[in-house]
Amino acid sequence: EAQVTQNPRYLITVTGKKLTVTCSQNMNHEYMSWYRQDPGLGLRQIYYSMNVEVTDKGDVPEGYKVSRKEKRNFPLILESPSPNQTSLYFCASSPYFRGSTRDEKLFFGSGTQLSVL
Amino acid sequence: GESVGLHLPTLSVQEGDNSIINCAYSNSASDYFIWYKQESGKGPQFIIDIRSNMDKRQGQRVTVLLNKTVKHLSLQIAATQPGDSAVYFCAENIAGNTPLVFGKGTRLSVIA
Numbered sequence: 181e182a183q184v185t186q187n188p189r190y191l192i193t194v195t196g197k198k199l200t201v202t203c204s205q206n207m208n209h210e211y212m213s214w215y216r217q218d219p220g221l222g223l224r225q226i227y228y229s230m231n232v233e234v235t236d237k238g239d240v241p242e243g244y245k246v247s248r249k250e251k252r253n254f255p256l257i258l259e260s261p262s263p264n265q266t267s268l269y270f271c272a273s274s275p276y277f278r279g280s281t282r283d284e285k286l287f288f289g290s291g292t293q294l295s296v297l
Numbered sequence: 298g299e300s301v302g303l304h305l306p307t308l309s310v311q312e313g314d315n316s317i318i319n320c321a322y323s324n325s326a327s328d329y330f331i332w333y334k335q336e337s338g339k340g341p342q343f344i345i346d347i348r349s350n351m352d353k354r355q356g357q358r359v360t361v362l363l364n365k366t367v368k369h370l371s372l373q374i375a376a377t378q379p380g381d382s383a384v385y386f387c388a389e390n391i392a393g394n395t396p397l398v399f400g401k402g403t404r405l406s407v408i409a
Binding site: 272 | 388402
């Protein structure tokens with residue numbers, strides 16, 4: 181089944197304790213992206229990657245890191261989490277191709293609810 | 298999850314009726330638009346998209362209308378079913394250049 185898989189589904193941590201949220205897609209998509217979703221603010225892009233070893237900042241990159249060593253994986257790293265990073269996080273991917281818009285037909289994972297105490 | 302649905306505009310529709318969800322977009326240069334559906338506890342799911350060279354596009358039970366003059370997008374759902382209950386987001390961008398900008402969403406509640 182074609183899907184974007186995020187882990188963990190729920191995570192409670194404390195301020196300053198490094199964490200990684202994993203994301204993997206099995207659709208051979210070039211483009212992957214991370215979003216956070218907050219009440220009243222909608223979905224905001226954190227980082228995105230057009231292909232392996234290519235990553236760029238989105239609208240709200242502060243406090244986050246990403247890497248794209250393999251096409252299928254795009255982990256989100258919080259080196260020193262803070263309470264304002266408590267949010268619902270989504271990973272997404274799409275089959276970006278020349279002439280398309282890079283966010284065309286994004287496939288989203290099921291989300292990771294993160295609470296930073 | 299459920300918390301992201303707080304304070305959203307809500308549309309209540311009787312089962313079997315047609316639903317119309319509206320979206321005003323912000324950037325007159327946007328040329329690509331998407332509608333997503335987000336059920337409680339799940340990630341957004343692609344419904345239908347449309348480019349700015351079209352004013353209407355139909356899918357299965359869904360139609361998207363684009364009015365570039367007034368920067369308005371709508372999603373019509375025919376014969377609304379209980380399974381259509383969800384939060385619906387519109388999103389826009391400029392092809393190849395910018396990330397999607399998502400709207401705040403509208404909650405659709407279907408009354409059986």
